[in-house]
Amino acid sequence: MKLTFETPLAPYQRLLSAARALVRCDAAALLRLDHDMLVPVAIDGLSEDTMGRRFAVARHPRLSQLLSSVQGLRFPPDCNLPDPYDGLVAGHPDILPVHDCMGAPLMVGGRLWGLVTLDALTPGALGDVSPGQLQALKAMLEDGIEKQDTIGALAERAEREQAVSRALLQTSQQPRQLLGHSDALQQLLRDIDIVAPSDLTVLVLGETGVGKELVAQQLHAQSGRRERPLIQLNCAALPDTLADSELFGHKRGAFTGAVQDRVGKFELADGGTLFLDEVGELSPTVQAKLLRVLQSGELQRPGSDKALRVDVRVIAATNRDLKQEVSQGRFRVDLYHRLSVYPLHVPPLRERGRDVLTLAGGFLEENQHRLGARNLRLSPQAKAALLAYDWPGNVRELEHLVNRAALRALSEQGRGARWVAIEAAHLGLDVQAMAAEGSAAKPDDSTGWMAPIGESLRAATDAFQRRWIVAALKRHGGAMAAAAREAGMDRSNFHRLAARLGVKTN
Incomplete structure (x- = not known):
């Protein structure tokens, strides 16, 4: 079935x-x-x-x-x-x-x-x-x-949203939600729904800027630990000399400069969740200490002979290929297996199709209130170029690009306008600048855009869609299903669109 x-x-x-x-x-x-x-x-x-x-x-x-x-x-x-x-x-x-x-x-x-x-x-x-x-x-x-x-x-969804709302009230800055309707994102959300209520350790994998921290926040908010703290630690900024103190705390006098007791991140997260971001950056020495706590559930503060038992759910995240790191001896195989009980892959933005417009809308709504603009709106050409771009920096790159574009458009059109139009040139992408000048598309089909002066909107739209589909199929080696996922479309609808536009498929 x-x-x-x-x-x-x-x-x-x-x-x-x-x-x-x-x-x-x-x-x-x-x-x-x-x-x-x-x-x-x-x-x-x-x-x-x-x-x-x-x-x-x-x-x-x-x-x-x-x-x-x-x-x-x-x-x-x-x-x-x-x-x-x-x-x-x-x-x-x-x-x-x-x-x-x-x-x-x-x-x-x-x-x-x-x-x-x-x-x-x-x-x-x-x-x-x-x-x-x-x-x-x-x-x-x-x-x-x-x-x-x-x-x-x-009802279950509403309960999770209420849990997220309670967590938001405890912070001064409202965390963002995982927005979008692409198949790739919906699969991630279903995986989150499956594993969040459990206490399994989760390893969040994905490129830089895809939103791994948001995934960790969502996992905590939908867990039975949502009333307890979510403690975050950036492992990339954790030198060996401070690792013990940051993770496990210390007793006064444990080392030079330890003038008072300190509670570590594991104790702060007791009963809740500890999010270890960039866990692939940990040194071998710190990896060994972390493994001991994960295996036993006990820690010992430096300078103390008393063992403390903690109840902590660990969520780790990395943009590294940890399997390759293990094979090359840079990451402990036992720690890898301890962390990757339930791996989650966060899709890059280029595989999320039209989610880019949903995300851009959210960023623009934030910007218009922050900048004092009445309405920030994307022009059709701006939307088309956002969909055509490959987004190597993912959601973080999109956010920064939208912020810059809003400032540029506002400086040109002023705050008194009924709305501020984000045009092609404001985005600062090569493909956008060419489109704004009415030139032919770039030779590189991966970001091509064709909008000659005098051409009808329908003809220009068809031309852009044709080039986009050809480029997507090229990127995915002719795989129709993968190209359809990137476009955020059902495979049969994608195939019919390609056929109507005269694009040959395998």
């Missing part, structure tokens, strides 16, 4: 599609209230980078008014309040403003659950929606959400 997996957000998407069928509009969204943030859980008619955004209620007056309304409301078409969806309506090559919008708060189980929003580009388009229709739509969504929340999988 073939098992199929449904994403946790799919039931909300079906509910929203049914609701939109009752009202004629250009876009609709279902947003769940998470403390002071509205988190999109389903969209219809909005660009996909909307799913990566987190709308702070205090910074979006329209959303704030909708939340505080009793039965919902419709804003007049000439309302001068900034609209959070300006430039996010899908299917339009230009960044367009929303002219008509309405919405209603959703109550589930006697509590404010979130919002449904309906938007149109044409002024007055929603004028025919009666209060009775809005209430019927609101009641349908509330009933559907309440039923979905009783399903075991959703």
Whole structure:
């Protein structure tokens, strides 16, 4: 029997599609209230980078008014309040403003659950929606959400999210979530769901910048240890002379300069989780000491003759190939097996297809509030180039690139604009600069882009998709399944697209 997996957000998407069928509009969204943030859980008619955004209620007056309304409301078409969806309506090559919008708060189980929003580009388009229709739509969504929340999988997911929320409240900086809907990321999330509730040691593997620290945070947040601390230690910055003190603490007088007792990371993590980042950088001496604690569950502070028993779950991470390190004698084979009880591979960004747009949307939402801009929006050419780039620095490189692009665009267009458009040249990629100048694509098909002046948008899009598919197949040795995964598409849909564009496949 073939098992199929449904994403946790799919039931909300079906509910929203049914609701939109009752009202004629250009876009609709279902947003769940998470403390002071509205988190999109389903969209219809909005660009996909909307799913990566987190709308702070205090910074979006329209959303704030909708939340505080009793039965919902419709804003007049000439309302001068900034609209959070300006430039996010899908299917339009230009960044367009929303002219008509309405919405209603959703109550589930006697509590404010979130919002449904309906938007149109044409002024007055929603004028025919009666209060009775809005209430019927609101009641349908509330009933559907309440039923979905009783399903075991959703209840379990909600419990994990509550655990993450409690952890966030204990920190001054809100950690990011693992965003995206690609097959590669969904497989990682399923693996996390499997191993997180256990106490198994996990080895998180992946290139620099893929988000291994986020995986460790997610594992801890979904574990039975979530109420206890998650202690992190960067092993790359752990010299031998400080290893004992950092990991195991010390007693006063244990060595010159030890003027008081110190608690090590293992003791701080007792009952919780210890995250050893860059564990592949540990020296052989430190590896041996770490192995002894992992084997026995006991440690001894330098300068003390008392053994301490600790209950710690260890999560380790590395960008090194530890199997190769073992074969070359640089990493202990017994420590490797002790750490890799359950290995997790974090996929590089180039294998996550359209997740790059979701992530970019999240980074832009953060930047627009940090920089005081009203709305930061990606142009179609900017989105295409983000999808074409190979991302050797992964998510970290994307974040830094988006930050720079936001600053460049803001310096050109100013903070008074209704929105700030991130164009090709702002990204600073070679392929983007060539596209912005209207030149032909680079000879290198791995990042090629073709958008001659005067060519229609459809023709330019087809040309870009054709070159992208050819380059992806080349990168994966002609493997259709691997290229489809990188594109974030079902294999059959990818094959049909390639056939329509005249790309020959094996």
